[in-house]
Amino acid sequence: MLSYEMKNKKFCIVKAKVSPFGLKRSICAKTSNISAMGDNQKIKWLMCIASVITFIYLSYCTYETGKTFHHWIKYNEAIASPPIVYELHVTHNSSPEHAVPLGPYTQRSYTSLAAVKGTKTLLISAYLEHRTDEKQVRVIAVVLRSENVAYRCLFRCQEKQLLSNGSASIHRDHFGFAYGTADIMCPLPSGCETPSSIAVTSAAANTTDDPNQEFLEVKNQQEKTESFPYNFTVCISTMFDFTNVLQLVQSLEMLQLLGVNRVVVYKTSCSPETQRILDYYTHKGLLEVIPWSLSRYVNVSRGWLPSHGPGELHYFGQIPALNDCLYRYMYQSRYVALHDIDELILPQKVTSWVELLPLLEKKYGANKCYMFENHMFPISFTLSPPASQSLPPQADWKNVPGVNILAHLYKEPVFEETHTNFKIIVNPRVVFSTSVHGVLKSQHGCTWIGWNIARMYHTRSPRQIHLTKEKLIYDGRLLNYSTRFTPAVNKVLRETGLLPSTDSL
Numbered sequence: 001m002l003s004y005e006m007k008n009k010k011f012c013i014v015k016a017k018v019s020p021f022g023l024k025r026s027i028c029a030k031t032s033n034i035s036a037m038g039d040n041q042k043i044k045w046l047m048c049i050a051s052v053i054t055f056i057y058l059s060y061c062t063y064e065t066g067k068t069f070h071h072w073i074k075y076n077e078a079i080a081s082p083p084i085v086y087e088l089h090v091t092h093n094s095s096p097e098h099a100v101p102l103g104p105y106t107q108r109s110y111t112s113l114a115a116v117k118g119t120k121t122l123l124i125s126a127y128l129e130h131r132t133d134e135k136q137v138r139v140i141a142v143v144l145r146s147e148n149v150a151y152r153c154l155f156r157c158q159e160k161q162l163l164s165n166g167s168a169s170i171h172r173d174h175f176g177f178a179y180g181t182a183d184i185m186c187p188l189p190s191g192c193e194t195p196s197s198i199a200v201t202s203a204a205a206n207t208t209d210d211p212n213q214e215f216l217e218v219k220n221q222q223e224k225t226e227s228f229p230y231n232f233t234v235c236i237s238t239m240f241d242f243t244n245v246l247q248l249v250q251s252l253e254m255l256q257l258l259g260v261n262r263v264v265v266y267k268t269s270c271s272p273e274t275q276r277i278l279d280y281y282t283h284k285g286l287l288e289v290i291p292w293s294l295s296r297y298v299n300v301s302r303g304w305l306p307s308h309g310p311g312e313l314h315y316f317g318q319i320p321a322l323n324d325c326l327y328r329y330m331y332q333s334r335y336v337a338l339h340d341i342d343e344l345i346l347p348q349k350v351t352s353w354v355e356l357l358p359l360l361e362k363k364y365g366a367n368k369c370y371m372f373e374n375h376m377f378p379i380s381f382t383l384s385p386p387a388s389q390s391l392p393p394q395a396d397w398k399n400v401p402g403v404n405i406l407a408h409l410y411k412e413p414v415f416e417e418t419h420t421n422f423k424i425i426v427n428p429r430v431v432f433s434t435s436v437h438g439v440l441k442s443q444h445g446c447t448w449i450g451w452n453i454a455r456m457y458h459t460r461s462p463r464q465i466h467l468t469k470e471k472l473i474y475d476g477r478l479l480n481y482s483t484r485f486t487p488a489v490n491k492v493l494r495e496t497g498l499l500p501s502t503d504s505l
Contacts (some may be wrong), residue, residue, distance in 0.1 A: 110197060114214040115297055116151075118205030120144035120179075122297045124320050126198045126216040127327040129185075130223040131429075131443075137198050137218055139184040140323050142298060142313060145170055146178070150203040153186030155195040156215060162189040163208060166200060171319065173435035176306050179298055179313040181320045183433065194221060224331040225429075232353055232425075233262040233333035235325035236341050238292060238316040240268040240302075244341070245498065246402030247459070248277055251341050252286065253488040257481055258346075259354040262333060265341075266292040266321040273401060273498065280496050292321060304436075315436075322434055330428040338434060339423035339456065342403070345372050346477050347454045356454055357425070363453075369426040369439050369446040373419065373455045376412040378462035379403050381469050383410050389476050392486040400498050405459045406482065410472035412464050422448075423456055 114123040124140040137153065151166035166186045174180030184200055197215040201207045234255055242248075255263060265278065267289050281287035294300050294317040301311025304318075322338055329336055335357060337345065347356040360370050385391060397404055422437055424446065432441040439446060449455075457478065478485075493499040 110217040111214040112291070113294070113297065114199070114216060116149070116200055116202055116205075117207050117210070118202045119149050120147050121149060121151075121182075121184075121200070121202075122294065123184075123200055123216055125324050125327070126218045127220040127330070128195070128218055130220070131432075135188045135193070137186045137188065137195060138327070139166070139186060139198065139200055139216070140320055140327065141168070141182045141184050141200075142179050142294065142317065142320055143168060143170060143182040144178060145174065145180050151184055151186075152201045152203050152208060153184075154199040154201060154208050154213070154215075155186075155189065155192050156197045157189075157192035157195045160191070162192045162195075164189045165203075171323075171433055171435070171440055173319060173440060175304055175314045177301065177312055177314050181323060181433075220327065220331055222331065228332060228334045230262040230329070230333040232258075232260045232335050232337065233264060233325075233329045234260050234337045234339065235322055235329075236263060236265045236339075237318045237321040237325070238268060239265050239270055239274075239341070240316050242267075242270040242274050244402040245271070245273045245277060246397055246400045246404055248274065248341055248402065249489055249492050250405050250485070251344060252277075252281060253485060253492065254344055254478075254481065256286065256488075257352070257484060258344075259352040260337075262286065262288065262329070264288045264290060264325050264329070266290045266325070268292050268295070268316055271401070276496050276498075277492070280492065290321075290324075292317065294320075319435055322436065326426075326428050326431060326434055333428065335425055336428045337423070337425045338436075342458060342460050343374075343423055344405075344457045344478075345423065345425065345454055346457055348452055348477065351480070353425070359453070360449060364447045364449070365444070367427050367430045368444050369424045369431065369442055371422045371424055371438060371446050371448050373414075373449075373451045374417060374421040374423065374458055375414075375451075375455050375475070376417070376463050377405075377408045377410065377457060377459040377475075378412060378464075378467075378472070379408050379459060380462050381410060381472060382407050383469060383472070385409055385476055385479070386474060389479060391479070392482045394486075396490065396499055397493075400493060403459060405457075406478060406486075408459050409474060409476050409478065410469070411457075411475050412462065412467060413471060413473060415464060417463055421458075 112125075115121070116123065120143065122142040124142065126137050126139045129136045129138045137155075139153075143149070149168065151168060153164045153166040155162045155164070164187050166184045168182045168184045171181040171183075186198060186200070188195065195218050197217050199213045199215045201210075201213070207213065252263060263281070263286055265287060267278070270278070278287060278289050282289055294313065298317070299310070299312045300316045301309060301314060302316070303309045303311070304315045326336060326338070335353070339345065345353075347353070350356055350359065364370065391406060394404060394406060420437065424434075424438060426434075426439065426442075430443040431439050432443075434440060457475075490499065494501050
């Protein structure tokens with residue numbers, strides 16, 4: 001705002017407010033001098049004064065409104081653009097602070113494994129965690145233990161993309177390898193209760209706006225406490241270079257006799273005959289086969305210790321597979337058993353897990369993990385049972401590749417590994433993390449099951465390699481199932497073409 005003053009014979013043009021530079025400016029000229037000027041000089045002088053006034057006025061307007069020409073262009077671009085549907089909310093401690101526009105993206109199919117760019121981290125799977133005070137997504141991952149990464153979690157949630165900071169916790173069971181299993185916990189941002197998918201990025205790499213960002217589906221959207229599709233699920237981890245066809249069929253048939261109605265296999269590689277069996281049981285509805293190809297990302301080991309051979313991750317990634325299976329079936333199965341294909345947990349006083357588990361819950365308490373002693377049945381010996389016992393016909397199986405568990409009914413004496421290499425059956429909803437032998441974190445802990453109630457039958461190469469056959473102990477519990485077990489195995493072998501059909505005999 002400008003004012004005009006006549007003081008002491010001066011014609012003054014005074015700026016009424018402080019200028020952008022904090023100075024009160026005035027332009028004055030003595031009237032006498034103006035009068036003394038010629039007409040042309042007067043016009044030139046007045047034009048100069050008018051130009052200065054105009055400049056001051058425009059500068060003042062620019063300062064007051066903050067609208068430079070650049071701002072005006074951006075403003076018009078914004079109002080001419082369509083409304084933005086997706087937002088990016090940056091949260092710290094899961095509290096929204098900022099909103100940054102993020103353009104629409106093309107919906108892509110979910111990936112099964114995803115590498116975090118700029119890091120050595122490999123993402124396995126993502127599950128909504130219902131049991132923590134703060135609702136989160138748990139991302140199961142394989143990480144380089146020596147690498148320190150600040151993670152960012154990018155959620156797809158309804159019609160928005162939201163961001164929060166993630167924190168990683170490495171499982172203590174890594175057996176000394178460079179890589180280990182980890183949980184990356186991603187708090188749900190405000191306004192995102194049911195994220196459909198998630199990506200994890202490195203804060204340093206700043207790839208949240210990458211159009212090719214890989215997203216994992218967030219599973220376990222609904223929490224369940226009853227009415228599960230499966231009663232018992234068995235998780236079989238890391239099947240690699242597998243050729244033991246006969247024992248695979250025998251174990252799968254025995255598991256069904258025990259009451260198991262789902263088996264999950266994490267498969268890296270196997271023989272064509274094995275694949276035929278896997279396809280058969282998948283079609284039947286018993287089996288889910290999870291492709292397991294961590295070797296594309298990490299140098300996996302074939303051993304369970306670094307000293308056993310080259311590799312940076314324990315035993316083909318067995319531990320992340322077991323944790324994934326636990327969460328995958330957390331709300332699909334009442335119980336989950338974690339053991340290998342050459343292991344069977346057999347009740348001693350009842351005939352099935354359906355009868356066994358209520359007894360265990362009554363005796364030891366519910367919602368626990370139950371640990372079963374490991375009893376070794378070495379395949380290096382083939383001994384006849386005592387005279388009082390008879391074996392079912394097995395001649396047809398001699399040309400089927402693999403181990404016949406009914407030919408190895410003598411076990412090694414109890415020793416240290418009986419208690420260290422145990423396996424478990426758990427209520428998965430009370431477990432947060434697991435390892436090969438037992439859980440790492442659970443709500444109610446674990447309990448040992450007496451060997452006279454149930455124990456694990458592990459048919460494999462000997463552990464006590466110097467034992468003679470005289471030291472072995474007969475255990476014919478498997479024969480109690482043979483009347484149903486043998487015909488079931490023969491049926492599968494014939495239907496898969498590994499035995500001649502009855503029509504051709």
